[in-house]
Amino acid sequence: MRLYLQDVSHMLIFGFGFFLTFLKRYSFSSTGFSLLIVILGVQCSILMEHVSVLLTEISLSGIPGAAMSTVAVVISIGAVLGKMNPMQSIVMVVVEIVVFYVSRWINIYLLQASSHVSMMHVHLFGAYFGLAVSSRFSEPSPRSEKNASTPRSDLLSMLGTLFLWVFWPSFNSVLAVEKDRAIFNTCLALAVSAVAAFAFSGLITKDGKFRMTHIRRAALAGGVTIGFAADSIKHPWIAMILGLLASAISVLGSFCLQSCLPTLRTHDASGVHFTFGLPAVFGALAEVVFFVMDIQTKLPSIGNEVLLSIGALCFTISVALITGLITGLILNFKLWKPIPVSKYFEDQMYWEFPHLAVGF
Amino acid sequence: MRLYLQDVSHMLIFGFGFFLTFLKRYSFSSTGFSLLIVILGVQCSILMEHVSVLLTEISLSGIPGAAMSTVAVVISIGAVLGKMNPMQSIVMVVVEIVVFYVSRWINIYLLQASSHVSMMHVHLFGAYFGLAVSSRFSEPSPRSEKNASTPRSDLLSMLGTLFLWVFWPSFNSVLAVEKDRAIFNTCLALAVSAVAAFAFSGLITKDGKFRMTHIRRAALAGGVTIGFAADSIKHPWIAMILGLLASAISVLGSFCLQSCLPTLRTHDASGVHFTFGLPAVFGALAEVVFFVMDIQTKLPSIGNEVLLSIGALCFTISVALITGLITGLILNFKLWKPIPVSKYFEDQMYWEFPHLAVGF
């Protein structure tokens, strides 16, 4: 258990800390604040674990589970990266962790989701909560020179992605029943999704060049998608096909949505919708399909089970969107001193730079 | 045991290697020489372990212990970073490891310190030895343009800090009797000290901005302080309060000392006094207090025990200061070709740059 805790904490601290450093002038805040947010998130989660033991007499998943729940917060922060001050972030962390735990209780006790599957909803919850919060903040001007990456910041972000990539099999197996199978399937899905990321990225860009953002997002999409069914998939090729489709959804999804529905989109600073949101929806649906195919003999109760699974999925997304919208409204109160649009994506709002003369 | 060794070596190689890269023009030397120093330190420590088996017929703590002792050397190097050439560093490593082992023997055999507590004196020893050595080197001119960091070097240093932060629980539990409790308490203390670092840093800087240096130092201070009593603290809130106080000591200590006693300070290149020195003194005193509170019934021998604990603390500091001063004097002999003040903090003294034209 110590090793699982260590793997998850590496993933949270290094992985997400550096995954988010792609903005040119926001690298201090990305690493610093994600450290702050992760720690606060884990502490809130541990408290919620204890509350859940007091209220329901059952521990959900202990300390590693508390660390895993924090992933929701880091994903949400990714959607509003650079737009919130630390005070707003802290409020969001506390609200989100509480709501996520309540949502998990309902998933487990009313909708009969397993502990593993209800935990994998963390990606869904984090992504849609973050997007809903983000929709309440102003759009940055499209030609903002600060909302961009440099090759160097992209490279650091790639370092973070590699950390996430390597530790993802551990993450998917912490609460799984058959841990070895979960690890093996996750490795396969991640491998295929990373290879496919290159292919799809070359396909949709001009001149067939690769775009680092696509690689980063699609390489992780496979791990998100496979999460739900990682311990129940019996054939390696199924895991590989899931990885391929996850990568396609991530890369092509972002391409279609941005070119076809430009009016619908809210600003999504680090593309959490395509990295975590859509692949998780797909993974949850795939898990339902596997479930149906697996027990096709026992017809009577199957409709009920399928309805409950899809219900859990819709419930998590709805809760995330509604509470996210409310949180977004609350965070725009003057009380929290929200930062003006012109100061978005700017380290200098929060950090002392004794070396201002030196170009970054 | 293999895993502990791996964790400690990760901490030494990555953590300290990159923790020290904050100087603008000294990043090659910081990583390169800290690799050199760590390896030499571990080899000296293994030799000293064998000498101690020959002399006293008892192994102090084996290979992981040898790796842990090397922390003293890396901390000391942090205090004189950029002022010594490799030859001087090597001499300092050998002298410091030998003196630290002698000091540990005396602590264990005469002052009856436990193996775990005497090992935690490594922070104290390293910090005060380094400060004493540093006091024998000239001050760099306060407006030296090279004694500064850039955002990029600060970020790399943050990467190192995160490595140290994540592996600190392993470090504190290697020699602890109750390993799980030591890990849990260290995690809590580190979490609280990192959160508090943001609060205190915002408190003492102008405009309430954060300073990266504060975050780096104070986030680690909690782990240093909790080290002494990590395996004997029974209530989580005690660990959390220790983390909070450690963070306060680290941030406010540096603020007070620099503003009130400007004459007393010696130049402390990477702030080891506030990262390792003061928090370790506080942790050692806290451990004595816990000890007294824990066995308040057995009155007769308690005075003796307390005296021995405080004696061990004072003894380690005195030995570190005295031998550090002597070493500092020796290192300034012409024999070692000490580098002039104007060449401090300069990679180009030691490394070939085929790419000099390119700005760094």
Add this chain to the structure above:
Amino acid sequence: MRLYLQDVSHMLIFGFGFFLTFLKRYSFSSTGFSLLIVILGVQCSILMEHVSVLLTEISLSGIPGAAMSTVAVVISIGAVLGKMNPMQSIVMVVVEIVVFYVSRWINIYLLQASSHVSMMHVHLFGAYFGLAVSSRFSEPSPRSEKNASTPRSDLLSMLGTLFLWVFWPSFNSVLAVEKDRAIFNTCLALAVSAVAAFAFSGLITKDGKFRMTHIRRAALAGGVTIGFAADSIKHPWIAMILGLLASAISVLGSFCLQSCLPTLRTHDASGVHFTFGLPAVFGALAEVVFFVMDIQTKLPSIGNEVLLSIGALCFTISVALITGLITGLILNFKLWKPIPVSKYFEDQMYWEFPHLAVGF
């Protein structure tokens, strides 16, 4: 086994990914393509493991073994870094993995090499295959401004080297019979080779300065050399002497070869000949010597055994060189659209840069 797999995958993904980032304008491709290549390599290797089970009814070494075989590919890529487009890299990966597995079967079944020793031939195979492929590509112009490193890219490469360095003991012990001894011996050899790297580098450069390239190469050479005999060396000092000699071969070898035989050399982008090739040849020979010294009593069969060991070494090198040359010829077919010399070492051939205006 899960832990070994994790260690090897960390080594491959972080270690080699960042070890190869030293080129100024090629860091995206170095990390991105080495991710792509490693994943494809592991998948090919898993397939070949299954083929080998089908054909010979014996699993060579399972999933960790498949990951280890991929090291051959990453080393080869190091030799032609910046000269191949992704399509060519993929072809090379597939060919090289297939040939390496065939060469391992022959080593094991005909030349009676142990599973561990035949796996250590991965360094030999990778280096000489890569060099042979590289000899079929044009030389970059010696004053190419792109074929150079900056201090920053050298530092990232050092980060990768440290990853490799720390995980090397795990790598050498995966297939070893006596794992603890293999780890201990590898640690010692690595420690000595890193210290010696500084000494030798200072010796052969002008003014006694260090060169980062030497440190990077020689620090790893010890691990490569000790690999063959890691689990059979009984005295620590033997491991230390091997580390010292490996470091000498790596640093002085590159010095001699470049100054004495300038006509013979093929362009070796990341010095794989001196990091992996020569130290592996030395390690394989040293293993034969140890073998002879170990069983000097049983005279009759010893000549045969020695011949087989040396035969395995020569066989691996010959296969690598011949198939490497053929692969190099095939890769220069117009079919793969080889890139012109003027576009070598250039990220912009493959990656979109929305931030071109910003200097890198």
